[in-house]
Amino acid sequence: MKKSTLISLILLTTTFVATAQPKVTAEQVGDKIEFRVNGNLFTSYILSEFEKYPFFFPVNGPSNATVTSMRNANYPHHSSLFFGCDKVNGGNYWQEGLDEGQIVSLRADILESGGDKAVIENENIWKRPGADAPIKDKRIITVSVTSPEKFQIDFDIVMEMLMDVTIDKTNHSLFSGRMDPDLAVINGGTMINAEGETGEKDTFGKRSAWMDYYGERMGKMEGMAIMQHPSNEWFPAPWFTRDYGFFSPTPMYWPENDKNIVLKKGEQIKLRYRVLVHTGNHLVAKIAEEFEKYKSE
Numbered sequence: 625m626k627k628s629t630l631i632s633l634i635l636l637t638t639t640f641v642a643t644a645q646p647k648v649t650a651e652q653v654g655d656k657i658e659f660r661v662n663g664n665l666f667t668s669y670i671l672s673e674f675e676k677y678p679f680f681f682p683v684n685g686p687s688n689a690t691v692t693s694m695r696n697a698n699y700p701h702h703s704s705l706f707f708g709c710d711k712v713n714g715g716n717y718w719q720e721g722l723d724e725g726q727i728v729s730l731r732a733d734i735l736e737s738g739g740d741k742a743v744i745e746n747e748n749i750w751k752r753p754g755a756d757a758p759i760k761d762k763r764i765i766t767v768s769v770t771s772p773e774k775f776q777i778d779f780d781i782v783m784e785m786l787m788d789v790t791i792d793k794t795n796h797s798l799f800s801g802r803m804d805p806d807l808a809v810i811n812g813g814t815m816i817n818a819e820g821e822t823g824e825k826d827t828f829g830k831r832s833a834w835m836d837y838y839g840e841r842m843g844k845m846e847g848m849a850i851m852q853h854p855s856n857e858w859f860p861a862p863w864f865t866r867d868y869g870f871f872s873p874t875p876m877y878w879p880e881n882d883k884n885i886v887l888k889k890g891e892q893i894k895l896r897y898r899v900l901v902h903t904g905n906h907l908v909a910k911i912a913e914e915f916e917k918y919k920s921e
Contacts, residue, residue, distance in 0.1 A: 646769045650734045650742035657732060659742055659767045664688065666767065666775055666901075667705075669732075669744070676720065677727035678746060678763075679706035685846040686773050686903045692848065693802045693869060702802035702870060705848075705899065707781065709876065710796035712759065713789055715752045718796040725752040727761075741768040758789050770900075774909060777899040782892055789887040795864050797876035799897045801850055803869035806841040810867050813839025813847070816906055817863065818915065824867040829878065831860045834915050835871055836906040846903045849911045853896035854919045873897075 649660045655672040658665060667683045681704035682690030692704040701719040708727060710718040715725035727748050736743040743766045750759040766778040779799065791797070807813040809823055816822045817832035827835065833854070838847020850871065852859055858875035865871045879885045887893065898918050902909035 645740040646772075647738060648740060648742045648767055648769060650737045650744055650767070652732070652734065657734065657744055661769055661775065667777070669746075669765065671729040671732055671746070673728065674722075676701070676703070676722065677706055677708045677717065678729055678748065679703040680777070681705070683777075683848065683899075683901060684775075685848075685901050686775070687842065687844050687846055689804075689841070691804055691807060691846060691901055693804045695802075701796075702800075705777075705801050707763075707779070707799050708796070709791060709794070709798060711792040711794040711876075712750065713755070713787075715750070715755065715758070717750050718794075723753055725750065730760075741766055743767075756787060758785065758787055760784050760786060770914075773903040775901040777901075779897045779899065781895050783895070785887045785889050785891045785893075787889050789889075791876050791885045791887070793877060793879055793883060795874060795877045797874050798861075798872065798895070799850065800870070800872035800874075801837070801848060801899075803837050803839075803848065803871075804841075805869060807837065807839030807847055808867065808869035810869075811839065813837065813869075814905065815865060815867070815871060818912065824865045827863055827865045827871075829862050829864075831862050833860045833919075834911060835863055835865070835873075836909070836911050837869070837871055838902075838905055844903065845905060845908075846901070847905075847909075849900045849902065849906070849909070849914075851898040851900070851915050851918055853898070853921075856895050857893050 657669045667680045683692045685691045708718040717725040730747045732746040746763045751757045761783045764780045768776045815837045817835045834851040836849035861873035861875040864874040
């Protein structure tokens with residue numbers, strides 16, 4: 625074989641490998657579903673009956689270290705990346721204590737695995753002892769990879785009211801992320817919204833379509849962005865933010881009457897969120913451009 629031909633074949637093979645679609649899988653392992661990218665763990669969706677609610681942990685960045693934190697002594701109710709709500713008809717579906725309320729998985733089905741994305745459907749009931757369940761929800765979770773430096777979770781949820789529901793004003797509501805301490809603002813990280821406002825002081829209570837949270841560790845910059853889809857109820861919801869590493873679009877803390885949000889029996893609330901785990905800052909990861917694509921989907 626001629627040297628030039630051999631070089632061409634090597635270049636062609638290298639190009640093919642570089643451009644080949646990553647293989648994304650979902651597999652049930654005990655009480656969790658593991659999402660892997662080319663065999664490497666990206667995240668686990670934990671469905672244990674002994675937990676407050678289903679949640680994602682770890683959420684590994686391109687460096688293979690998790691960008692999220694799994695609880696601590698001061699905030700044991702912050703479980704990495706999760707969805708819940710406090711003060712629902714007197715129940716608590718957010719903080720510790722299963723007797724106050726719990727979001728329990730009824731089923732979790734793997735719909736797609738092994739291609740360029742993995743998809744699961746998860747159905748849950750919100751229940752607590754001595755009371756009828758106020759809400760059930762169905763979630764479609766899609767994991768994909770848009771580039772070697774960017775992993776994506778789409779979290780689409782439909783909440784159905786099983787009775788009239790009153791959610792009193794609370795800062796503990798809906799989709800939330802707790803960053804690894806190394807990436808927190810208090811340790812040199814950056815939290816920035818779509819308007820370019822940064823830090824807790826300038827982002828707390830502000831309405832914004834997305835927020836990115838990132839920092840440097842082990843010589844590598846990486847982080848996690850959360851986007852709200854424009855079709856969402858309350859879009860764009862104001863953000864509850866903390867420099868120690870917490871951020872959440874939280875409409876229940878800013879109800880129109882400053883007291884509560886009332887939902888009627890049979891009413892459905894549809895919410896969509898996109899999570900991008902990425903290297904670099906919000907400019908390198910093109911978070912603004914990614915949101916423009918997301919809002920048209």
